[in-house]
Amino acid sequence: MAVLVLASALSVTTLALDNGLMRTPPMGWLAWERFRCDTDCEHDPKNCISENLFIDMADRLSEDGWKELGYVYVNIDDCWSSMERDEQGRLQPDPKRFPGGIHKLTRYMHDRGLKLGIYGDMGKHTCGGYPGTPMEKIEIDAFTFADWEVDMLKYDGCWSNATEQEQGYPLMSKALNATGRPIGYSCSWPAYQGGLPPKVNYTQLGEICNLWRNYGDIQDSWDSVLNVIDWFSKNQDVLIPAAGPGQWNDPDMLIIGNFGLSMDQSRAQMALWAIMAAPLFMSTDLRTISSGARSILQNKIVISINQDPMGVQGRRILKEKNGIEVFWRPLSSNASALVIFSRRNDMPYRYQTSLSKLNYTTGSYKIYDVFTDKTMMLKDSTDFVVSVNPTGVVMWYVSAPAKRNFLQFYKGGKLQGSFYADDDENAIPIFL
Ligand code: GLA
Numbered sequence: 444m445a446v447l448v449l450a451s452a453l454s455v456t457t458l459a460l461d462n463g464l465m466r467t468p469p470m471g472w473l474a475w476e477r478f479r480c481d482t483d484c485e486h487d488p489k490n491c492i493s494e495n496l497f498i499d500m501a502d503r504l505s506e507d508g509w510k511e512l513g514y515v516y517v518n519i520d521d522c523w524s525s526m527e528r529d530e531q532g533r534l535q536p537d538p539k540r541f542p543g544g545i546h547k548l549t550r551y552m553h554d555r556g557l558k559l560g561i562y563g564d565m566g567k568h569t570c571g572g573y574p575g576t577p578m579e580k581i582e583i584d585a586f587t588f589a590d591w592e593v594d595m596l597k598y599d600g601c602w603s604n605a606t607e608q609e610q611g612y613p614l615m616s617k618a619l620n621a622t623g624r625p626i627g628y629s630c631s632w633p634a635y636q637g638g639l640p641p642k643v644n645y646t647q648l649g650e651i652c653n654l655w656r657n658y659g660d661i662q663d664s665w666d667s668v669l670n671v672i673d674w675f676s677k678n679q680d681v682l683i684p685a686a687g688p689g690q691w692n693d694p695d696m697l698i699i700g701n702f703g704l705s706m707d708q709s710r711a712q713m714a715l716w717a718i719m720a721a722p723l724f725m726s727t728d729l730r731t732i733s734s735g736a737r738s739i740l741q742n743k744i745v746i747s748i749n750q751d752p753m754g755v756q757g758r759r760i761l762k763e764k765n766g767i768e769v770f771w772r773p774l775s776s777n778a779s780a781l782v783i784f785s786r787r788n789d790m791p792y793r794y795q796t797s798l799s800k801l802n803y804t805t806g807s808y809k810i811y812d813v814f815t816d817k818t819m820m821l822k823d824s825t826d827f828v829v830s831v832n833p834t835g836v837v838m839w840y841v842s843a844p845a846k847r848n849f850l851q852f853y854k855g856g857k858l859q860g861s862f863y864a865d866d867d868e869n870a871i872p873i874f875l
């Protein structure tokens with residue numbers, strides 16, 4: 444019997460993606476949104492998809508304080524490969540743009556404590572028209588990526604149909620496991636199937652992928668960010684249970700630092716990606732990023748909310764007629780995060796509420812305003828007003844409620860009276 448139980452436990456674990464990776468949402472940099480399929484190195488040497496671009500970004504990540512905050516993945520997207528496989532049938536990088544091969548890049552990353560991600564596609568071609576990794580190539584390509592010491596694979600789904608995806612995504616998961624190298628696995632599968640059950644099986648995805656794209660591509664505009672936020676909020680009851688340590692919903696890249704978002708909108712994207720426990724892949728030029736955008740992306744408290752070890756994805760708890768929406772995420776140590784988001788386009792809106800109206804239980808809470816660095820104590824029952832900029836957010840880290848201390852008053856050794864105090868500072872007995 445014991446042998447049987449052990450044997451069945453083993454067969455279950457081999458089905459699951461047991462690479463132990465991404466217990467918190469992965470963080471790093473991904474080429475696509477900002478650099479697309481620019482292969483014109485002759486005219487645009489700084490921005491074309493080439494080893495120099497990834498080396499430049501690795502230098503910035505390791506020298507400008509990003510790596511220490513957790514931004515460690517440097518991920519190649521589409522358009523990296525040569526149009527032909529080599530004589531042994533293996534994918535190979537474009538020799539002009541990647542003269543040192545992918546191995547040179549993985550070494551460069553690993554020497555600096557960074558990781559390298561690569562991109563493949565389940566169909567005959569990638570979305571950009573480069574060679575894909577259809578069924579019969581899965582094993583050889585997984586092996587090649589492991590041989591190059593790659594740390595993550597984004598496996599896209601262009602040019603493949605539902606039946607192929609159903610076989611291919613689990614097969615790639617197995618093939619990556621079989622290489623013996625821990626390789627983070629990002630699946631675009633659900634995005635190609637509308638992102639919702641019954642077509643999408645989130646239980647299975649959690650077993651075979653570390654993260655997955657649920658929805659369409661993000662673009663460099665506020666409209667696009669809003670569209671993503673709305674889809675994820677509308678479908679949150681399906682998406683939230685799918686997420687947890689090692690398995691994340693991916694609303695796509697952070698576009699902060701580019702051309703389409705104001706500072707308020709950038710804070711909104713950062714805050715809501717933290718609430719959603721989303722992977723934080725920046726797609727921006729780290730060589731020229733403004734100090735404003737950088738300080739949003741490097742905000743330690745937002746990052747720690749995103750990286751909370753409990754790994755519970757947050758939710759929209761209120762959608763008011765006045766254009767205010769409130770988001771909440773439970774965090775470890777009984778703490779939580781609150782985001783008050785304004786969809787308005789007129790002027791800063793003074794939103795009045797109280798913690799008890801936002802479902803907080805009785806108690807006194809320490810509030811830390813993530814973007815202004817201000818702290819205050821707040822009782823659940825006290826009404827407060829926050830001013831929220833148009834298309835902006837106010838974000839709070841809310842500590843666990845202070846313990847209610849039972850205080851007793853003594854006079855001449857005799858008990859005179861007692862009362863409850865709401866915060867720790869008053870925890871000493873008082874002698875009159
Ligand atoms: C798809 C993906 C994008 C990007 C492009 C590359 O559209 O969703 O994230 O990888 O392909 O061609």
